[in-house]
Amino acid sequence: MDVQRQISLIERNTVEIIHKHELARKIKQKGSLKVKFGVDPTTPDIHLGHSVILLKLRTFQDLGHKVILLIGDFTARIGDPSGRIKTRPSLSAEKIRINARTYKEQAFKILDPRKTEIMYNSEWLSKMNFSRVLKLASRYTVARMLERDDFYLRYKQNLPIGLHEFLYPLMQAYDSVALKADVEIGGTDQKFNLLLGRHIQKSYRQSPQVIITMPILEGLDGKEKMSKSLGNYIGITEPAREMYGKIMSIPDELIFRYFRLLTTFPETKINTLENQFRKGKLHPKEAKARLAFELVKFYHGEEEAKKEAETFETVFSRKEIPSEIPSYQINPEKIADGKMWVVELLKLTGLAKSGSEARRLIQQGGVRWDGEKIKSVDAMLSVNKEHILQVGKRRFLRIKQEEI
Numbered sequence: 475m476d477v478q479r480q481i482s483l484i485e486r487n488t489v490e491i492i493h494k495h496e497l498a499r500k501i502k503q504k505g506s507l508k509v510k511f512g513v514d515p516t517t518p519d520i521h522l523g524h525s526v527i528l529l530k531l532r533t534f535q536d537l538g539h540k541v542i543l544l545i546g547d548f549t550a551r552i553g554d555p556s557g558r559i560k561t562r563p564s565l566s567a568e569k570i571r572i573n574a575r576t577y578k579e580q581a582f583k584i585l586d587p588r589k590t591e592i593m594y595n596s597e598w599l600s601k602m603n604f605s606r607v608l609k610l611a612s613r614y615t616v617a618r619m620l621e622r623d624d625f626y627l628r629y630k631q632n633l634p635i636g637l638h639e640f641l642y643p644l645m646q647a648y649d650s651v652a653l654k655a656d657v658e659i660g661g662t663d664q665k666f667n668l669l670l671g672r673h674i675q676k677s678y679r680q681s682p683q684v685i686i687t688m689p690i691l692e693g694l695d696g697k698e699k700m701s702k703s704l705g706n707y708i709g710i711t712e713p714a715r716e717m718y719g720k721i722m723s724i725p726d727e728l729i730f731r732y733f734r735l736l737t738t739f740p741e742t743k744i745n746t747l748e749n750q751f752r753k754g755k756l757h758p759k760e761a762k763a764r765l766a767f768e769l770v771k772f773y774h775g776e777e778e779a780k781k782e783a784e785t786f787e788t789v790f791s792r793k794e795i796p797s798e799i800p801s802y803q804i805n806p807e808k809i810a811d812g813k814m815w816v817v818e819l820l821k822l823t824g825l826a827k828s829g830s831e832a833r834r835l836i837q838q839g840g841v842r843w844d845g846e847k848i849k850s851v852d853a854m855l856s857v858n859k860e861h862i863l864q865v866g867k868r869r870f871l872r873i874k875q876e877e878i
Contacts, residue, residue: 475537475538477498477501477502478498480501480537481494481497481498481501483533483537484497484530484533484534484537484686486533486741487526487530487688487689487734487735488530488686488687488688489662489687489688489689490662490665490685490686490687491684491685491686492669492672492684492685492686493684496682496684497657497684500656500657500681500684504656505538506538506539506540507534507539507540507656507657508539508540508542508653508654508655508656508657509531509534509539509540509541509542509655509656509657509658509659510542510544510649510650510653510655510657510658510659510683511527511528511531511541511542511543511544511658511659511660512544512545512546512549512595512646512649512658512660513543513544513545513546513577514546514549514550515545515546515547515550515570515573515574515576515577516550516573517573517702518572518573518576519576519580519702519709519710519711520576520577520580520581520709520710520711521700521702521707521708521709521710522691522700522707522708522709522710522736522769523690523691523693523699523700523701523707524710525584525710525736526661526688526689526691526735526736527659527660527661527688528581528584528585529584529735529736529738530659530686530688531543531584531585531659532584532585532586534657535585535586535589535590539657540589540591541585541589541590541591542590542591542593542653542655543578543581543585543590543591543592543593544593544594544595544649544653545574545577545578545592545593545594545595546595546646546649547570547571547574547594547595547596548594548595548596548599548600548645549595549599549642549645549646549649550570550573551567551570552638552639552641552642552645574594578592580710580711583710583711583773584710593653595645595649595652597652598648598649598652599645599648599649607641610644610648610674611640611641611644613644613673613674613677614644614670614673614674616640619640619643622643622666623666625639625640643666643667643670644670644674646667646670646671647667647670647671647673647674647675648674649671650671650672650674650675650683651674651675651678651680654680655671655675655683656681656683656684657683657684657685657686658671658683658684658685658686659685659686659687659688660685660686660687660688661687661688661689661690662687662688662689662690663690664687665685665687668683668685668687669685671683671685672685689735691731691732691735691736692728692731693706693707694706694707694708694720694723694724695725696724696725696727696728708720708721710773711773714770714773714774714778714779714781714782715782715785715868716868717766717769717770717773717774717782718766718767718769718770718779718782718783718785718786719786719867719868721762721765721766721769722759722762722763722766722786724762726758726761729751729758729761729762729765730744730747730748730751730761732765732769733747733765733768736769737765737768737769737772738772739768747761747764763783763786766779766782766783766786767779767780767783770782789867789868799862799870799871799872800870800871800872801871801872801873801874802823802863802871802872802873802874803874803875803876804819804822804857804873804874804875804876805876806875806876808822809857809875812856812857812858813854813855813856813857814854814855814857815852815853815854815855816832816836816841816843816848816851816853816854816855817829817832817833817836817851819855819863819873820832820835820841820863820865823863823871823873825863825865825869825871826865832851833851835865835866836848836849836850836851836853837851840865840866841863841864841865842862842863842864842865843855843861843862843863843864844861844862845862845864857873857874857875859874860872860873860874861873861874
């Protein structure tokens with residue numbers, strides 16, 4: 475494909491490319507580039523916030539470039555200090571190994587496995603002796619390191635900064651040296667680390683990588699960065715029904731931002747939908763339904779997307795109970811005098827992970843029994859026939875006694 479056409483597709487939705495003319499030159503000279511994306515397996519799941527970058531990597535693959543998914547199994551022992559006001563806790567080697575496996579599996583929901591090389595930075599970082607570490611550390615100054623916002627703020631507020639945290643961006647930069655990366659992609663919060671990669675590559679007499687920064691995706695609340703710790707995320711392996719329902723709950727102002735950053739929907743069609751939305755010709759609910767359909771189709775297939783669209787319309791627009799509800803059979807030994815405590819039932823069925831969560835769900839009005847809202851955490855439920863237990867808007871269970 476023509477170089478300028480490639481650049482046009484690559485720069486869609488990006489925040490910054492440093493530098494575009496270098497990218498064009500590399501494509502002309504090499505044809506196929508090494509495109510690096512490094513991720514530390516600090517949690518077991520990838521969410522839609524991660525997919526913003528993964529979709530850009532897929533664009534590179536579709537253009538014939540080679541993507542290197544670098545699993546930071548060594549850097550995860552320190553943890554990226556970006557945006558942190560305190561030192562990250564260390565992860566065990568076993569936890570890192572488990573998380574790394576799930577990252578690889580989940581990333582292939584977006585990336586083409588045939589055009590992806592999986593690498594682990596322990597392959598070179600674990601083999602560096604102290605002499606080589608000193609050589610790497612000598613290529614950057616403490617003064618420059620303290621210019622970084624998170625380190626600067628911690629230093630000014632007399633908050634501790636571990637010396638090992640200074641090594642983190644140097645390690646990430648050395649990854650680019652080890653891989654001879656042509657391009658590295660990251661979120662805007664990674665700009666310091668990405669620029670340092672360029673600097674270190676130059677000091678090792680390599681052609682500096684082009685860096686591409688991508689937007690940080692807001693979570694379901696429309697305010698904070700999508701994050702598992704904040705509970706405002708959508709995991710890419712979540713069940714289709716959860717994914718569809720969560721998308722239908724996002725603030726209106728996120729609809730077209732999500733369309734652009736999370737789907738492969740053509741820009742011309744997104745612009746048409748957005749114009750109709752601005753003119754009041756497209757209701758927010760319809761726009762969200764289109765978005766939810768596209769995302770569920772991408773991750774779960776078109777049949778699942780159609781099914782969840784119909785289910786959502788049935789349950790929420792017509793206030794009906796869906797036709798397909800999973801069943802849960804209760805052992806009669808757990809039922810006393812034909813009744814069961816609502817908190818115990820929520821825990822037993824897995825709809826609440828603990829008694830405190832069960833109480834919170836009830837107090838927030840999120841639990842219904844045969845359509846009736848449970849108002850007391852002390853409620854005893856009569857389990858004498860088949861019943862429908864509902865938690866929130868999307869979770870239903872058909873409850874009945876186990877036959878002896």
